[in-house]
Amino acid sequence: MSQKKGTQDKYSCEHEPLLKIELDHVVLDELHLLLRITDVLINNLVKEAVEWDKKDSCNKRKADQKDSHIKMLQSTIRSCGVSFDIWEKTNADGKGSGQYDFTSLLGSDKKKLLSDLPEKLDTCVHKDTSQTVIQIWKDFHELYNIITSKNPSPDAVDQYFLKAKNWINLLTALKDKHLGYKRAAVTPYMHSLVYHILGQGVEKNNDMARNVVLHKSNNQNAAADVLKLESRQWELCERERSKRTYSKKNLAYWDRNQRKKEKKR
Numbered sequence: 728m729s730q731k732k733g734t735q736d737k738y739s740c741e742h743e744p745l746l747k748i749e750l751d752h753v754v755l756d757e758l759h760l761l762l763r764i765t766d767v768l769i770n771n772l773v774k775e776a777v778e779w780d781k782k783d784s785c786n787k788r789k790a791d792q793k794d795s796h797i798k799m800l801q802s803t804i805r806s807c808g809v810s811f812d813i814w815e816k817t818n819a820d821g822k823g824s825g826q827y828d829f830t831s832l833l834g835s836d837k838k839k840l841l842s843d844l845p846e847k848l849d850t851c852v853h854k855d856t857s858q859t860v861i862q863i864w865k866d867f868h869e870l871y872n873i874i875t876s877k878n879p880s881p882d883a884v885d886q887y888f889l890k891a892k893n894w895i896n897l898l899t900a901l902k903d904k905h906l907g908y909k910r911a912a913v914t915p916y917m918h919s920l921v922y923h924i925l926g927q928g929v930e931k932n933n934d935m936a937r938n939v940v941l942h943k944s945n946n947q948n949a950a951a952d953v954l955k956l957e958s959r960q961w962e963l964c965e966r967e968r969s970k971r972t973y974s975k976k977n978l979a980y981w982d983r984n985q986r987k988k989e990k991k992r
Contacts, residue, residue: 755919757874758834763916765837768864769804769829771907773813775852776800777827778906797827800851807843809836841868856904859897866894870920891921 776796784792797813804811809832816826832840845864852860870891873883895917901908936953944952 753923755916755923757871760874760916760920761834761837761841761871763914764867764920765832765840767907767912767914767917768867769832769840771905771912772800772848772851772860773797773827773829774906776813779853796851803847803851804840804844806847807839809839841871853905856901859901863894863898866890866897870894888921895921 776799779796780792780794783795801811801813811830811832813827813829816824816828818824841864845861845868848861848864849857870887873879873887873890876883879887895913898917899908899910899913902910939953939956940946940949943956
């Protein structure tokens with residue numbers, strides 16, 4: 728039996744794992760990677776807009792305080808064809824807490840933002856760091872395209888690790904200028920983006936397995952049904968169904984029956 732780890736050597740693990748699975752056998756879901764990383768990037772934009780408004784309203788009366796930068800960011804994201812809102816959370820007494828939240832977006836919406844938002848961010852962030860923030864979004868979009876590509880070029884595969892590592896360094900380069908860019912903000916998904924092999928089609932595979940369970944399984948052993956179906960598909964994937972030969976035995980059958988139907992009419 729392995730010795731129990733001390734409190735200083737847990738590495739975010741409370742208990743020993745039931746199954747020991749090597750990291751090179753773990754396939755990450757690229758859709759969830761997209762959702763979690765873009766959550767951080769959008770949250771950083773919201774934090775910057777909030778802090779910018781607070782700084783502008785520091786010496787103003789409450790009646791003169793405005794949230795112009797929050798509204799600008801909200802309007803810019805909406806211009807990408809995405810429904811998006813930013814609001815201040817309230818305390819139990821109904822008053823503003825000073826903490827802000829935003830609309831949780833679907834994967835399709837976040838793909839739109841990756842594609843369209845970087846070109847529009849110049850008006851939403853500080854001028855001295857705008858190019859860095861825009862480049863962070865563009866570089867992640869490029870990495871995500873490599874991950875989800877069915878046939879990435881050999882050059883893209885060879886350069887992927889260096890590009891991913893440079894993206895993390897670019898992200899943390901703003902640690903002294905804005906909230907949310909410190910090394911502590913590097914999430915496990917960002918770490919996996921750099922150091923772990925990413926699989927393709929995991930979310931699609933989950934949908935196909937669910938379809939088997941709901942429509943093609945007897946529900947006695949759903950997991951076995953999914954595995955058997957996949958095994959048959961792999962066995963037959965390079966084969967084609969051959970056409971059966973058909974020979975008409977009674978050449979007058981169709982004509983005779985057709986005449987009877989016409990007489991009945």
